[in-house]
Amino acid sequence: MTTEKLYYTDVTCKDFTARVESQQETAKGPAVALDRTAFYPTSGGQQHDVGTLNDIAVRDVWSDAEGRIWHLLEKPLDASSVRGSIDWDVRFDHMQQHSGQHLLSAGFMRFLQANTLSVHMGTAVNTVDLDLPQLSWEEAFRVEEEVNRIIQENRRVAIHLVGEEALGDFNLRREPQVCGVIRIVQIEGYDASPCGGTHTPFTGQIGLVKLTAIERYKGGIRVTFLCGMRALRDYRHALQILQQLGAQLSAGSDDFADAVARLQDEIRILRRSQQQSQETLAEIEAQQLWQAAPVHNGARRIVKHWETRSFSEIQALARKLRELPLTTAFLMVTEGENLRLICTRSDDLEKVDAGACMRTATRELGGRGGGTPTLAQGGAPLGTAEAALEVLNRVLSMEM
Numbered sequence: 001m002t003t004e005k006l007y008y009t010d011v012t013c014k015d016f017t018a019r020v021e022s023q024q025e026t027a028k029g030p031a032v033a034l035d036r037t038a039f040y041p042t043s044g045g046q047q048h049d050v051g052t053l054n055d056i057a058v059r060d061v062w063s064d065a066e067g068r069i070w071h072l073l074e075k076p077l078d079a080s081s082v083r084g085s086i087d088w089d090v091r092f093d094h095m096q097q098h099s100g101q102h103l104l105s106a107g108f109m110r111f112l113q114a115n116t117l118s119v120h121m122g123t124a125v126n127t128v129d130l131d132l133p134q135l136s137w138e139e140a141f142r143v144e145e146e147v148n149r150i151i152q153e154n155r156r157v158a159i160h161l162v163g164e165e166a167l168g169d170f171n172l173r174r175e176p177q178v179c180g181v182i183r184i185v186q187i188e189g190y191d192a193s194p195c196g197g198t199h200t201p202f203t204g205q206i207g208l209v210k211l212t213a214i215e216r217y218k219g220g221i222r223v224t225f226l227c228g229m230r231a232l233r234d235y236r237h238a239l240q241i242l243q244q245l246g247a248q249l250s251a252g253s254d255d256f257a258d259a260v261a262r263l264q265d266e267i268r269i270l271r272r273s274q275q276q277s278q279e280t281l282a283e284i285e286a287q288q289l290w291q292a293a294p295v296h297n298g299a300r301r302i303v304k305h306w307e308t309r310s311f312s313e314i315q316a317l318a319r320k321l322r323e324l325p326l327t328t329a330f331l332m333v334t335e336g337e338n339l340r341l342i343c344t345r346s347d348d349l350e351k352v353d354a355g356a357c358m359r360t361a362t363r364e365l366g367g368r369g370g371g372t373p374t375l376a377q378g379g380a381p382l383g384t385a386e387a388a389l390e391v392l393n394r395v396l397s398m399e400m
């Protein structure tokens, strides 16, 4: 048996009384079915209502296969009759989103002959999926503008319960998905479609419809939108972001693009200058290391470890050391739980193979590495730096 649905759309009718017909313990908690209810069950892309039955919070509302509507309660109900109360703010928000969706779907049909394939009214945003290969913002704005004009004209939204034989009297935007008595939602002079959801009695109560995103979805187009107070809150949020950016950029929002372009230019110039400074510093450091390095069989040997330097820094240093005469170098940095190593030698020390040195050293340290005879890189798990330095010195001394 089915539950009599009370489609209240007036705030004065948000409360109702009903008899309890059935109770059951579900996996989610206790649930009751009533002989009549104003609670809307999740269906047709619309979220369920929230509210109370005898002051007990209703957490979820769904309709079973027989059309019986179940109310999931926060705790068991001990009564044969109930006072039901809908959370009107939530319901009205749902009505605004849902009515706005009807207008949007009708607008996309009128302007672009696009069918609405599915709709989703979420707790944060809503979407309609359209059978369009593409959609430009320009086209979407035309629909958005017309939809908001229909809202401002405050047209009547009428509900008709009709038999299948009377469907021909309505120019329905889509075919009904149920048989028997069909519920038709008719927006005066604009749209008629079969729907069991909750709607505002006049389009003016939708307030505003704002499209916020267009994306490709399953071969069609998904449009995200907000209605009523949600659209207002979104506008407020966007304004706050603009104000914050305005303060940070010291510019009005019309000048943001120029202000950001100027910042990007400055960053480019600074990066170039920093790169040059790093090159110069690496050159000076390489000179100092070379001067202080011990000489073995006529060649300088530089073996060093740093705890807190970036690998790219010691790469730059290695490149500079390689340019100095009769030089071998094994450099490493600690990076998290690992050592990263680089080995190089100057072009005039042909008998030293940096790649072979790296392979031998990293093998001994439990890691791996390799490269060319003049430059090689590798990594190994972090042991003690002293032990690693000892290995690197030994490997280099075997080559000379």
Ligand SMILES: [Zn+2]
Pocket (backbone or CB within 6 Å): 098, 099, 102, 185, 195, 196, 197, 198, 199
């Ligand atoms: Zn509807």
